[in-house]
Amino acid sequence: MYEEEKKDDIWEKLGNFDVRWMFLGCIVLIFVPMIWPLGLPTIVSQPTKDYYNALVDLPPGSILAVSFGGGFGALDEREAQFIATFKTIFSTDLKMVIYCQVSEGPAVLEYIIGEGTGLADPLKYGKVYGEDYVRLGYAPLGEVGETAITTNIRSMFSTDYYGTPLDNIPMMENINGADDIDLLWADYGACTTIEWYIRQWVVPEQMPLIITTLGCCAPMAAPYYPGQLIGFLSGSGMGTELEITSGNPGPGARTSDIKNLAILPFLLYLLLGNISSFGKKYMR
Amino acid sequence: MIIWDVIAAFAGSFLTLSVLSMLWKDNPCFKFGQQGIIGIVIANSVLVNMKSLLDTGIRPLVAGRITLIVPLVFGVLLYTRLSKEYAWLSKYPTSMMVGVGTGVMIMGTLRGQVIDQVKKTILDVFTATDAMGTFNGILILIGTVSSIAFWIFTKEHTGGLGIVSKIGRVYLMISLGANWAGEHVWYLTQVLARLAFVYDNLIMKVLLGQG
Amino acid sequence: MSFVKRDLPLIILSACGLMLLLNFFVPTDIGNVVKAELTTWTVIIGCIGTFLGIYYMTISQWRLLQQTKTTIQYFYFATIFGFMFLWLAVGLYFPGGVTSPQYLWLQNNLYRNQSGMVYGVMFFTLSSSAYRTFTIRSIESFALLVGGVIYMLRQIPIFPAIWPGLLPLGEWILLVPNVGGGRGAVICAALAALVVGIRTLSGREATMMEVQ
Numbered sequence: 051m052y053e054e055e056k057k058d059d060i061w062e063k064l065g066n067f068d069v070r071w072m073f074l075g076c077i078v079l080i081f082v083p084m085i086w087p088l089g090l091p092t093i094v095s096q097p098t099k100d101y102y103n104a105l106v107d108l109p110p111g112s113i114l115a116v117s118f119g120g121g122f123g124a125l126d127e128r129e130a131q132f133i134a135t136f137k138t139i140f141s142t143d144l145k146m147v148i149y150c151q152v153s154e155g156p157a158v159l160e161y162i163i164g165e166g167t168g169l170a171d172p173l174k175y176g177k178v179y180g181e182d183y184v185r186l187g188y189a190p191l192g193e194v195g196e197t198a199i200t201t202n203i204r205s206m207f208s209t210d211y212y213g214t215p216l217d218n219i220p221m222m223e224n225i226n227g228a229d230d231i232d233l234l235w236a237d238y239g240a241c242t243t244i245e246w247y248i249r250q251w252v253v254p255e256q257m258p259l260i261i262t263t264l265g266c267c268a269p270m271a272a273p274y275y276p277g278q279l280i281g282f283l284s285g286s287g288m289g290t291e292l293e294i295t296s297g298n299p300g301p302g303a304r305t306s307d308i309k310n311l312a313i314l315p316f317l318l319y320l321l322l323g324n325i326s327s328f329g330k331k332y333m334r
Numbered sequence: 335m336i337i338w339d340v341i342a343a344f345a346g347s348f349l350t351l352s353v354l355s356m357l358w359k360d361n362p363c364f365k366f367g368q369q370g371i372i373g374i375v376i377a378n379s380v381l382v383n384m385k386s387l388l389d390t391g392i393r394p395l396v397a398g399r400i401t402l403i404v405p406l407v408f409g410v411l412l413y414t415r416l417s418k419e420y421a422w423l424s425k426y427p428t429s430m431m432v433g434v435g436t437g438v439m440i441m442g443t444l445r446g447q448v449i450d451q452v453k454k455t456i457l458d459v460f461t462a463t464d465a466m467g468t469f470n471g472i473l474i475l476i477g478t479v480s481s482i483a484f485w486i487f488t489k490e491h492t493g494g495l496g497i498v499s500k501i502g503r504v505y506l507m508i509s510l511g512a513n514w515a516g517e518h519v520w521y522l523t524q525v526l527a528r529l530a531f532v533y534d535n536l537i538m539k540v541l542l543g544q545g
Numbered sequence: 546m547s548f549v550k551r552d553l554p555l556i557i558l559s560a561c562g563l564m565l566l567l568n569f570f571v572p573t574d575i576g577n578v579v580k581a582e583l584t585t586w587t588v589i590i591g592c593i594g595t596f597l598g599i600y601y602m603t604i605s606q607w608r609l610l611q612q613t614k615t616t617i618q619y620f621y622f623a624t625i626f627g628f629m630f631l632w633l634a635v636g637l638y639f640p641g642g643v644t645s646p647q648y649l650w651l652q653n654n655l656y657r658n659q660s661g662m663v664y665g666v667m668f669f670t671l672s673s674s675a676y677r678t679f680t681i682r683s684i685e686s687f688a689l690l691v692g693g694v695i696y697m698l699r700q701i702p703i704f705p706a707i708w709p710g711l712l713p714l715g716e717w718i719l720l721v722p723n724v725g726g727g728r729g730a731v732i733c734a735a736l737a738a739l740v741v742g743i744r745t746l747s748g749r750e751a752t753m754m755e756v757q
Contacts, residue, residue, distance in 0.1 A: 069673040073357050076669070080526045084533050090702045093712045122652050123660035126527035127520050153382040157652050160644035167646070188386045191431075191591040197438045197565075198584035205581035206588065208394045211644075241513075249442025253450075254569065265523075265700065266516035269509055272719050273728040277454055278446065285516060286523045287700040308526045309519070310703040316518075316672045320679055320694075327680040342654035349655055353662035357669055362617055367659045369621045373629030374656045376598055381636040381643050383595040391589040405586035409593025416600070422550045427590045429554035432745065433561030434587040440562070440742040441569040447735035451728050470721045477725015478732070485733040504688045505726035511692030512723045514671070518693075519700045521668030528662045 061329030064322050075315030083308045092306055098291040101281030102138065104233060104260045110143035112232040113225060117196065117247070119238040120162075121154035124264060128237070130289025130302025131262040132162050133170045135235070137298040140175035145221055146183035147231070149199065149207070151192055152239070156211065159185065169300075180219045187211040193246040200228040200250055228255040235260050241267040244274065252278045262289075343535035350528045451478075477505040555748045562746040692718055 108114070120128060139146060150156055163170050165179065177183060186207045189195030198206040203226060209215050216222045224230060234257050236247045244261060251257040258280050261271060265285025275282060283292055287309075290302030353367040395402040408427035415424035455478045459471035480502030483495060491499045538544045561583055568576030602625075610622050632651060639645040643652075679690045698704040699715025744750045 067676075069669075069676065070357070072672060073669050076522075076525075076672075077529070080529050081533065084530060088703070090706045092702050093705050093709065095712060095716055097716075122657040123664060124520070124524070125657060126661055127523050153379045154652075156382060157378070157643045157649060161649055161653060164644070187389060188382050189588065190383065190386055190595075191435075191588050194431075194435055194438050194584050194587045194591075197441075198581060198588060201577055201584065202581040205585045206390060208397070208399075209389055213389070245443075245447065248446040249439065253442035253446035264516070265520040266513055268516055268719060269512040269696075269723045269727055270731075272724050273451065273731050275720070278450060285520060285700060287519070287702075290702075304530070305523055305527060306702050308530065309522060309701050312522060312526055313519075313697070313701050316675070317694075319672065320675060323676040324680050324690075327682070338650065342650065346654045346658040350658040350662045353659060353666060356666050362620065365617075365621055366624055368663060369624045370628040371656070371660050371663065372602065373625040373627065374632050374659075376602055377629045377632035377636065378643065378652075379595055379598065380633065383592045385642060387589065387592040390585065391592065401582060402586075402589065405589035406593070408586070409590045412590065412594045412597065415597075425550070425554040426557060427594070429558040430561055430583075431587050431590055433558035434565065434583050436558075436742045436745045437562035437565030438584070440566060440739060440746075443735050443739055443742075448732055448739075451732055451735075455728060470717075473721050474725045474728065477722060478728045481726045481729025482733055485729070502726070502729060503685050505722055506730070507685045507688040507726075508692035508718065508722040509726035509730070511689040511694075512696040512719060514675075514689075515693040515697035515700070518668065518671050518675075519697055521664055521671060524661045525665035525668050528658055528665055531658060 059334070061326050061333065065326035065330065067319065067322055067326075069319070072315045072319040075318075076312050079311040079314060080308055082311055087304070088307050088310055090307065090310060092287070092290050092294055092303070094291040094295050095288065097275065097282050097284075098288050098295060099281070100276065101260050101283055102292060102295045104258065104280045105135070105138055105144070105235075106142060108142070108144055108233060112144050113230060114139065114144045114146050115199075115228075115231045115234045116146055116148040117234065117236040117238075118148055118150045118155045118159055119152045119236075119243065120158040121152055121239060122158060123154075124239055125158060126305070127264055127286050128239075128262060128289065129162075129169075130286050130293060130300050130305065131283045132158075132237075132289075133300045134289060134292040134296050134298045134302070135262065135283075136163050136170035136172075137175075137300075138292070138296045140170065140172055140177050140182075141296075147186060147203075147222070147225060148183065149186040150188045151190075151195060153188060153190075156185075156188055180214075181221055184216075184219055184221055185211040192243070193250060196246050196250040200255055202227050228257060231255075231257065233258050233260065235262070237262045238267075239264055241270040244271050244279075248274060248278055339535075340540055343540045347532045347536040350532055354528075476501065481505050559746050559748060562742075566746075692722065696723075 105114075120132060148159065150159065160168070162168050163172055163183075165171065165173050172179070172183065179185075186203070187210070189199060189206055195206065203222075204216055207216060210219060210222075228251060234247065234251050236244070236251075236259060238244065238261070241263070244263075244267070247259055247261070252259050259278065260281045261279060262283045263271065265287070268282065268284035271279060271282050271284065283289060286302050286305045289300075290306045292298075293300045293302050349367050349370075352363040355361055356364040391402055391406055395406065408430060411423045412427045413424070414420040414422075455475055459468060459475055462468040462471050480498045482502070483498040484491075484502035484506060486495070486499070489495060564576070564579055565583065568580050606622055606625060610618050632648075635645070635648050635651055636642050639647045642648065679686070679693065681687050681690060695711070695718050696715050699711055699718075705712045705715075741750065
């Protein structure tokens with residue numbers, strides 16, 4: 051008799067709450083801000099400000115190397131970062147040398163900065179390929195590829211992505227390796243990848259480093275910040291912060307808006323779990 | 335609206351909802367969406383690596399960089415692992431890859447991930463400009479020392495080491511919690527972005543003819 | 546024969562690694578040339594080896610099919626190769642390859658939805674597991690809950706809008722206790738990697754080159 055009563059009490063019911071109600075609640079509350087946007091403000095954090103300042107404080111004509119690791123799978127999380135960063139760079143007089151360290155990188159890059167079609171179209175900023183930026187293609191094998199590039203870019207890439215010999219590209223005339231680069235922007239999707247850049251760029255070449263990455267990778271990048279890492283963006287939220295800081299509105303604002311209500315069922319679910327646990331332990 | 339936009343809206347929405355159907359239960363629709371990813375990833379990898387091989391290996395070789403014959407031959411040797419009799423030949427390219435990868439990894443590890451980290455941990459305490467900075471520096475120092483103690487497995491965690499490693503565990507749990515939270519919000523972003531695709535493209539553009 | 550089969554590969558492994566290390570500690574022009582060559586060679590070998598992926602994927606799917614010869618299993622088999630050949634065909638046929646508008650259409654409208662939603666489904670999986678994981682049972686689980694929830698709330702605009710102090714608190718969690726814990730992990734992982742690396746270069750981790 052006592053065992054049956056124990057199973058039916060409120061604490062047990064709370065502990066056995068059907069998770070599918072939480073799923074349904076999250077999905078419904080995702081659509082609400084889509085239809086009726088909330089428009090809440092976003093506050094900008096210090097790492098975002100440092101990231102932005104690292105870009106805009108560079109003297110005109112400085113060379114920025116971009117190790118691009120964007121893929122379509124997680125593009126929703128980083129699209130805002132990419133668009134805002136490229137727009138910021140195109141608004142300055144920086145020169146960019148871009149290479150990819152993931153196989154989806156070239157396609158994502160074309161999607162973001164394709165001439166005439168990209169979401170951050172360089173033509174709209176008057177940027178000329180070969181004079182303001184160069185795309186070098188895919189450098190496989192991660193850290194080993196990075197090492198090859200820091201030593202001698204031409205050992206890895208004798209041509210750019212489109213097959214033009216590097217020696218025929220005006221911008222690449224005096225760019226041979228890490229010594230000719232002023233800032234490295236590294237983008238990656240696997241949390242331990244930051245170690246590649248610390249080992250191959252920061253330690254041997256004393257290279258200033260900024261990164262963009264997924265939201266879950268910020269805790270692993272934080273030990274290097276500030277110091278080895280000047281600034282970072284992690285997740286779509288910080289992408290939204292950069293949109294605000296740089297004055298380049300993009301997809302991040304809407305994504306942040308929709309998140310506001312969708313998380314509430316989960317938090318309620320978490321609270322119920324803890325109330326159930328507390329009740330079973332202390333209230334019986 | 336052109337036909338490809340309509341096809342994109344329907345196909346993309348179908349794939350999104352088919353993967354989402356996993357919430358109900360594992361079903362063929364979900365598997366269809368999931369299995370397709372394997373094929374796509376392999377195809378993309380093959381395409382991009384083919385181009386990379388042409389640009390980095392074959393074209394420079396044809397242009398006169400003779401030394402590139404070595405990696406091309408070694409690369410072909412990798413395929414000998416498919417033969418039981420000659421599989422030992424694939425150890426040569428593997429050993430080069432492992433050797434270079436290990437050398438490259440060791441190069442910056444000691445300075446970048448050990449010495450510089452220890453230096454920063456100590457200097458943060460003494461170079462802080464205000465009381466809060468010093469307090470934070472002390473907390474980081476305690477956390478670093480205690481979490482290192484947690485990873486000592488050659489001595490039982492009792493007595494002083496036990497107390498220190500327990501403090502380290504608390505710090506590591508906070509770190510894990512932050513990592514978990516970052517992942518959770520990332521996955522939430524993915525859900526809402528994909529559902530936004532369904533809403534914007536299928537519902538609003540195709541079905542309601544707006545936008 | 547054991548020299549050719551076992552010792553020579555180990556010599557190559559150690560020589561490659563040591564040459565790179567030597568150049569790191571004593572940089573020279575010839576050392577830089579060797580470093581650039583070795584790393585480029587490794588990248589090229591890696592490129593060529595990628596195509597083995599097709600073989601291994603085919604074999605594993607074939608074995609799966611042999612175990613359960615059902616209609617649905619044939620369907621899954623056909624799905625993988627159907628998608629693969631479609632993407633290969635578009636990537637090879639249209640000018641521009643993976644940057645052609647046609648390939649980007651496929652990637653952005655089909656692949657992005659599939660793979661993005663696979664990540665998205667993990668939101669629900671993590672959420673349902675959090676129900677048990679994040680109950681307060683000890684000081685460690687309390688730390689896990691506090692660190693996780695505060696850092697999560699910091700990323701959702703509605704909560705800093707309600708209480709602006711949440712943003713600096715979330716940043717403090719990230720940049721102080723998380724760094725304390727993370728730095729210890731970074732140092733220990735680096736020391737462990739160094740040990741394994743040195744053992745590999747000295748030939749004591751021969752399992753790295755075992756061929757199965």
